[in-house]
Amino acid sequence: MRPVDWCRSSAGAALVLATSNDEQHPAENVADGSSETFWTTTGMFPQEFIIGFPKCVKISKVSIQCYLVRTLRIERSVSKDPVGFEQCIEKDLQHTEGQLQMEEFPLPDFQATYLRFIIKSGFDHFVSVHRPGADLCQIQR
Template structure:
């Protein structure tokens, strides 16, 4: 999955808490860091990526800006009623260039990945690309 964008592989962003129509959540999974989804005020902010099938995920890479703290939750199957905590990470502030963070998920199986941005280095954050490594 590292080569092709998530959207080409059939993944979808099914939930996103902010909407600037020029920067829609689909930009997160188009594989392009020049396009982005942007939050439009207040925290927490979140989005959910639905994978086309249960997938073993060893890590995700998140390209973003202004994100300070990210929590990831996952759903093991489409039928699971609740998300389970997967991991969390503090992001360093970067100026003038994107944050790029690889986050290990220990090879657990998941159908849905929920990204919760609990705080930011500014009022607004952007997410440019999420990739999933098997």
């Protein structure tokens, strides 16, 4: 059985916040589950987006498909509201000219109601996020 990706709108996820919006590539694209659509930042760093889950979930790994992201931080909250975030991961990503960066972060016994993805810096003035992912172990509450 394939794990559920909780970062998809079809699984009940919702984009709660994005620090920039481009009309042709809006932030809502990060939750549609497609690598073909994407959110593009509109310059300046840091940039961030927050995805909320329908419940507190236990996640086995977090992943991201993006382009031109240099430094990424992922934070989580287990609150009912998107507050009280704690850092989980911060990583410098490899530059992959002409192709998507694909990163996976195993997180054993990891629970979250919200995930905040912070793009601290990029390899260019603009970066894109095609598909964040959070594979479910089980629903907690």
